[in-house]
Every structure is written in C-alpha cells, then in structure tokens.
Amino acid sequence: MKIAKTVAFAAGLALTATASAQTLQFSAGAAGPFDSAGAIGDAGNGSFSFNYAGAAFTVGDIVFTGDLTDGGVGTWGSEASVAVTNPGGIVGTVALGSGTTFAGTVAVGPNTITGGGGLWGNDVVGTWNFEFFESFDDAGIDATWTNVNFDFYDFAPVGPPASTFVGANPNNMQVEPIGQSEVLWYSFDLTDGAGALPWSISTAGSTNTGGSFGDDDTEIGLYDAAGNLIATNDDEDFGAGILTSLLDDSTVGALADGTYYVAVGNFNTVYNAGFDATSTSTAEGTSKVTFSFVPAPSSVALLGLGGLAAIRRRR
Numbered sequence: 001m002k003i004a005k006t007v008a009f010a011a012g013l014a015l016t017a018t019a020s021a022q023t024l025q026f027s028a029g030a031a032g033p034f035d036s037a038g039a040i041g042d043a044g045n046g047s048f049s050f051n052y053a054g055a056a057f058t059v060g061d062i063v064f065t066g067d068l069t070d071g072g073v074g075t076w077g078s079e080a081s082v083a084v085t086n087p088g089g090i091v092g093t094v095a096l097g098s099g100t101t102f103a104g105t106v107a108v109g110p111n112t113i114t115g116g117g118g119l120w121g122n123d124v125v126g127t128w129n130f131e132f133f134e135s136f137d138d139a140g141i142d143a144t145w146t147n148v149n150f151d152f153y154d155f156a157p158v159g160p161p162a163s164t165f166v167g168a169n170p171n172n173m174q175v176e177p178i179g180q181s182e183v184l185w186y187s188f189d190l191t192d193g194a195g196a197l198p199w200s201i202s203t204a205g206s207t208n209t210g211g212s213f214g215d216d217d218t219e220i221g222l223y224d225a226a227g228n229l230i231a232t233n234d235d236e237d238f239g240a241g242i243l244t245s246l247l248d249d250s251t252v253g254a255l256a257d258g259t260y261y262v263a264v265g266n267f268n269t270v271y272n273a274g275f276d277a278t279s280t281s282t283a284e285g286t287s288k289v290t291f292s293f294v295p296a297p298s299s300v301a302l303l304g305l306g307g308l309a310a311i312r313r314r315r
Helices: 116-120 295-314
Strands: 014-016 026-031 033-035 049-054 059-072 081-087 091-095 105-114 126-134 141-153 165-170 170-180 184-192 200-202 207-209 218-224 230-234 244-249 258-266 269-274 276-279 284-293
Touching: 026 049, 033 126, 059 081, 059 116, 081 141, 091 116, 126 141, 165 170, 170 184, 170 258, 184 284, 218 244, 218 269, 230 244, 230 269, 258 269, 258 276, 258 284
Parallel strands: 165 184
Antiparallel strands: 014 105, 026 141, 033 141, 049 126, 059 105, 059 141, 081 091, 081 126, 170 284, 184 258, 200 244, 200 284, 207 284, 218 230, 218 258, 269 276
16 A cells, blocks of 8 residues: 655755746756656666756756656656766655646646755766656556656855844744744854754644644754755654654754754745745644753853852952
8 A cells, every 4th residue: 555655855855846046057858758667777767868068057946847647557646756867976866746646647847856956066067867767666667757857057045034033052932823824934043062962943832723634733944054954854753643843963963053044834834945945834823942052061161160250259
C-alpha cells in the first residue's frame, strides 16, 4: 500500500509554485518522450543532457514545465521525479509532479525548484544531465514526460523580512495571535558561543483550531542572515501526537555567532531559501515561541566576577 507523506529532500532541492524574479541564464529542454520507469539508474528511465558554455553564475531558482502522461499502472503524480547532475557530478533530486493517481496527460508547472545554490554553487559550466525516475516503482513504465524544460536563473540575494527582535542569546517566550495563512517572523543574535551550547526553539503551548490536519499543529523554519534555510520542523513527535514544533542542538547542531531569523506558521507552511516562507493554513489561534539560549561559561564567569566587584565596592 502506498502511504502519502512529506519528506525532506536530502539532496538539497525543493519545489514551490512561485515564479522566479531572478535573471534567466539558460534553458535546458527537450521534446522527449522520456519514460519514468523506476528508481534512479533504472535502465528504463529516460534522460537528456545539455551543455552550458556561458559565464559562471551562482544557481538560483530553476523553473520547470512539462507534460506528464500516465503509464496505466496506478502511479502517483508525486512520484514522478528528476535527478539533476551538474558538470561537477553532484546530483540533486526533486519530485516534479504532485497528487495521487491521474489519467491521461497533465501539464505540470511552471514550478520553481529551489536549493540549487547551496547544492551546486557556481559550478555550472559544462554538461548537465537530467534523469527522470520514480520515487515509488510500480510495475512497468509508471509515466512518460514530454515537452520538458528547465529554466536556470541566477541567485539574487533577498533582504531579510520585517521581524520582531527577541534579543541576543534570547531566553524568553513570544506570545501573539496568528491568523490563517500567516507567518510570524522573529530575529535574534548569538554571541559568545551561545549557539555551541544546548539550545532550543519551541512552539510548545501554541493553540490553534481549524486546520486541515488537526489542532495545535505548527511549523517552524530557521534562517541565517543571508537567507539560507538552516532547518525546519513540522512535528516535534508525530508518533506521540505532539504536533507543535522543535528545533534544537541535538537535531540541528551548533550555530555560529551571528544573526538568525525564525519563521513560524501553522500547518501547512512551506519553507525555502531566500527567506521564502508561505502558509496555506486554515488554522488560527495563539502562537507561543520559546527561545532558550545561554551564553558560554566564560561569559557567565566574567559576569559573575563583575557582579562580585560591584558588591565589594559598595561595602
């Protein structure tokens, strides 16, 4: 039995339905047909190559369009995927289709693939390869692609969003209303190695109703000052029924000193690089975000000595 679930793309690519505002650098396309028959590397998968001989640039958005035809074996649209290999041999994978079973031919896109900059940087000159594959292999040819096109745009830095600053090495809770399709933004600074110690950002205690999945269902995304998406979390523990969200040092790792941004929404909120956080949630209620950071022991010690000196001067 197939199970519909949301997964993170380990290769660093993700799909959105937004249009790019960056500069088009090149287009790689072909008429096909290209069979999407099995897992990556399956001999039945269709593929094509494109040689880019222009100037180097840092990859931004990649906008995809194509036509997908059902192979008659009960495949899902969300299983139709592509493996994109840059000239340096680094592979990124992403699902191009969406939804469950379909019949006939459907137009897919324009959909925007993000994350290419973090994956490939500016290693773009040379031959690119595009292999169409299935994330779940049904018997036979699952589907066939025709008229596919990938538009490659350069990366354009995006300024940070308006946010509520919660302090340096914050250790506090932010409580405010959150409406349907709303994303709340917070920012904070880390100094003195606070991000190398145990830390957490949690939405525990948030309450919301009217969502498509359940009550009190939140999502959270963490960005650095350049708009790189560091981590996201939907459910702290889905199996235990904890639908609020948690990011901490045990799952994300240490954070360097600097400025960070947190985007909080109710399910379903989608996070992409470039401070791109959008929510289609029908839930509303009260958001609670707890920031738990502490300064490094050396800083604590210095503060303690300063306090002692002040006490002695008053005697």
